[in-house]
Amino acid sequence: MERLQKYIAKSGYTSRRKAEDLIVEGRVSVNGETVTTLGTKVKSGDIVLVDGKPLKGENKVYYVFYKPKGTICSLKDEHGRPLVTDYFTDVSERIYPVGRLDFDTTGVLLMSNDGEFTNMITHPRSHLEKIYEVSIKGLLKGETIRKLEKGVYLEGVKTLPCKIKIIGKDIEHKTTMLQIKLYEGKNRQVKKMFESVGHPVKRLHRLKVGCVDLKYMTPGTYRMLKPQEVKDLKKLASGNKF
Numbered sequence: 001m002e003r004l005q006k007y008i009a010k011s012g013y014t015s016r017r018k019a020e021d022l023i024v025e026g027r028v029s030v031n032g033e034t035v036t037t038l039g040t041k042v043k044s045g046d047i048v049l050v051d052g053k054p055l056k057g058e059n060k061v062y063y064v065f066y067k068p069k070g071t072i073c074s075l076k077d078e079h080g081r082p083l084v085t086d087y088f089t090d091v092s093e094r095i096y097p098v099g100r101l102d103f104d105t106t107g108v109l110l111m112s113n114d115g116e117f118t119n120m121i122t123h124p125r126s127h128l129e130k131i132y133e134v135s136i137k138g139l140l141k142g143e144t145i146r147k148l149e150k151g152v153y154l155e156g157v158k159t160l161p162c163k164i165k166i167i168g169k170d171i172e173h174k175t176t177m178l179q180i181k182l183y184e185g186k187n188r189q190v191k192k193m194f195e196s197v198g199h200p201v202k203r204l205h206r207l208k209v210g211c212v213d214l215k216y217m218t219p220g221t222y223r224m225l226k227p228q229e230v231k232d233l234k235k236l237a238s239g240n241k242f
């Protein structure tokens, strides 16, 4: 635990005196909450932003995490449920999830401490391709597939065109397994899309985000992205396909 002003000064951002001014002026946040009290203590793992940006001097790091079921993509949980950041015990940088997956969703989750990268990847206009493997209740008909692919209205807004590939049908259990390729990431989009056509999602797994997948990885593990992968992700997220 360390006083916030000392923590900011140690990062090389500014002097301790000026750091105090920044805090009092309401320009500093800790874990998403603006802090204006000078005595506030921070600990390793806390996310400290000045004017919304991480402190410089901290290396920018990029990971792909194989999110297991039953983990939360936020920095704290009032019910004490496991957080995705709990898995990064040997990473000293203050990383956070780039976008979100639901508690019960598994698969590719990017993690970073680079705010600019996060904005780029999660921006609605990035149209970064995401592929999900989905099991849904019921046997999906061709006409429903075409309807979903063209776009359905969720809370009054039409989803962008997407692609669906059927992988298998379990006639006995009335379940369809499929892959869906989306170019946007609205909150709970996959579940809402299938709910809207009467096929609730039973299982959801994200196979790929842009060029990044989980080859050779197991749930709960992570690996650093290669510099080329970070470059490619930025390039893919800046291409406007719509």
Ligand code: URA
Pocket (backbone or CB within 6 Å): 100, 101, 102, 103, 105, 187, 188, 189, 190, 191, 192, 204
């Ligand atoms: N769509 C959803 O409904 N949930 C997720 O976790 C990701 C995409």
